[in-house]
Amino acid sequence: MKKIILGMALAAVSASIPTVASAQRLGGAVVAVVDTDRIYRECTACRAAQTQLQTQVTSLQQRAQQLGQPLQTEAQQIQTAINALNGKQPDAALTSRAQSLQQRQNTANQEIQRLEQNIRSTQAHVAQQIGARLNPIINQVMTQRGANLAVDVGATLAHSGALNVTNEVLAALNQQLPSVSVTPLPQQPAQQQPQGR
Secondary structure, eight states: HHHHHHHHHHHHHHHHHHHHHHHOOEEEEOOOEEHHHHHHHHHHHHHHHHHHHHHHHHHHHHHHHHHHHHHHHEEEEHHHHHHHHOOOOOHHHHHHHHHHHHHHHHHHHHHHHHHHOOOOOOOOHHHHHHHHHHHHHHHHHHHHOOOOOEEEEGSSOOOOGGBHHHHHHHHHHHOOSSSSOOOOOOOOOOOOOOOOO
């Protein structure tokens, strides 16, 4: 009797195994391919932002040259005066002039670093704004096309052109995001420190 019950239990368990295994199978992947590099190059907001960012970079380069040329000229003059001493110690006036030059170089470097940081922050802010709109658009287009996976074209070895939804994504992004703010990232308010008693 035990053998019959045990046999029936094993039969019931083995009959349920294929059902469990098939329930765990995933459906086939339907893939959509998106060329995000092209989108970041060609979208309307991207182009406008890139033009403004290039203007900021050009302005930075001009400012660096404006600050650097007089400092370089003075540094050469100081070096020439030091070389003329033939190993003797510079007098107080030359030493003071060299120290003043060093301070002005430090101030100029700080200004250039501040401007560079501002540009990097602006680039990050532009990318953040575009990314915030781009990802939902990719999901929307992917769903409309019946895909359950979106892959960047750079991550594929080969793909059919029919899988590429870049044009649809680009059109939707241009419609939904005609421009972006080309300003540095908003600063987070400083956390207020609790006052001790």
